[in-house]
Each structure stands twice: as structure tokens, then as C-alpha cells.
Amino acid sequence: MSVPLTALPDTARVWIYGTDRPLASPEREALMADLRAFVDEWTAHGAALRAGVEWVEDRFAVIAVDEASAPASGCSIDAMVRRLAALETRLGCSLLDGTRVFYRDESGAIEGCNRAAFRAHAASGTIVESTPVFDPTIERLAELRAGELERPVARSWHLQLTGHPAGRS
Template identity: 80%
Template sequence: MSVPLTSLPDSARVWVYGTDRPLTPEEREALIGDLRAFVDVWTAHGAALKAGVEWVEDRFAVVAVDETSAPASGCSIDAMSRRLAALEARLGCSLLDSTRVFYRAESGTIESCPRAEFRTRAAAGTIGEATPVFDPTIDTLAALRAGELERPVSRSWHRQLLGRSGGRS
């Protein structure tokens, strides 16, 4: 059953899916509407999952599920991945590419690039330890609420992508 994220506990399990490009308002509406329709009937082993969907930072679809009454199963997570793959094809964007890195450019816009390109940009000095990056591997609503989705490279696993030089500060 679809519920607002605000009604879910901090312990709710979270999945964050970033789009490789900004979406138009119509695409965003289609994506979030489709995901809400999916979680409205989402089940695990026949049990309804209490879940919510939210659009964050105008670039990320967040799906959260309260696993206190029914945990998401491997099959239910696979069903969500299939739904997202269908949305990728329909919208012509990437949502499931775990090799993409999302960061906030000096202009304030959110950029995305493959990890190799992120390393190249760091070596060129356009990305450094103070650059805000987005960590779609956060796994609880508490982490999202605490602001852990966006943090400086220096406080993220992304730091290993900077190499020895560390990029700009």
C-alpha cells in the first residue's frame, strides 16, 4: 500500500534511483506516478508492503518500505527492478546504472557521469574532497532524513575515486 514517506519509520528500508539526465516535468510525473501505482499493489510472499515513493533533489526517485510488518523479499525487489527497467525504456533514461556518480557542480546543478569520468574530472581538478556527492547506497529512511544522501566527497565512499591527488578542495 502506498503511503507518504513522512508516515514511515526511520528504520524503513530505502532504495535510491538517480536519473542520468534531468527529467521534464511530464517525465517526472510519469515516473513517480508509475512507481506509486507499483508500490500501491507491491507484495512480498502475498503480504502487502507498506511503502512510499518520493522525488528528491529533482533527480532521485526514493522508494521506502516499512519492513516491520512485512519485509521486502528478493522476488519483490526483483519486481521493482523490472518495473524500473520498463520505465527506463519508456522514458529513455537510466535509473538502474550503479556505475554512475552524481555530484553537485559549482553551479549548483546535479551532474552525473560514469565512475571513470568522475576520476578524470577529479584529476583535472574540477572535483575534489569538498565537492558534494550523492550516495544512492544509503539504505534507511533515517539516513535520508539525516541528510546522508548528499555529503562532501571527503565523507563518502566516493573519496576512493579521487586517487592520490584528491582533486580540488
């Protein structure tokens, strides 16, 4: 059962998928319509999931589920990933590439690149500790609401990619 993200508790589990490129308005509308239809019918072991989907920062699809009402199962998560894979094919974009790193460039635009390119940008000084990065690995709606999706490199796991001594284990 689809609900607005604002109706879900802070404890709701989230999955965040970034597109490898900005989507044109018709593409974005098609993506969100498809994801809303999926969430409307999303179940786990026959139980309807109380879930929502939202487009954030004009680059990220956020899917959240209130696991207090019914927890997402492995099969239900697999169904979500299959739906996203079908959307990738239909829209000609990447949503499931977990190696992509997102950051804001100096103009404020959101850029995405692979980890090797991110390291190279850090080595060249294009990316510094104050550069805003996006962390699609956050797990709870409370983190999204607290602004943890976007934060400076220095306060993110991305620091380990920069070669900065504080980021080394």
C-alpha cells in the same frame, strides 16, 4: 499499500535510483505516477508492503518500505527492478546504472557521470574533497532524513575514486 515517506519509520529500507539526465516535468510526473501505482500494489509473498515513493533533489526516485510490517523479499525487489527497467525503456532514461556517480557542479547543478569520468574530473581539480556528491547506496530512511544522501567527497565512499591517499585502501 502506499504511504508518504514521512509516515515510515527511520528503520525503513530505502532504494535510491538516479536518472542519467534531468527529466522534463511530464516525464517526472509519469515516472512518479507509475512508481506510486506499483507501490500501491507491491507485495512480498502475498503480504502488502507498507511503502512509499518520493522524488528527491529533482533527480532521484526514493522507494522505501517498512520491513517491520512485512519485509521485502527477493521476488518483490525483482518486481521493483523490472518496473524500473520498463520505465527506463518508456522514458528513454537510465535509472538502474549503479556505476553512475552524481555530484553538484560549481553552479549547484546535479551532474552524473561514470566512474572513469569522475576520476578524470578529480584529477583535473574539477572535483575536490569539498564537492557535494550523492550516495544512492544508503540503506535506511534515517540516513536520508539525516542528510546522508548528499555530503562532501571527503565524507563519502566517493573519496576512493579521487586518488586521494585517504581514499586508498
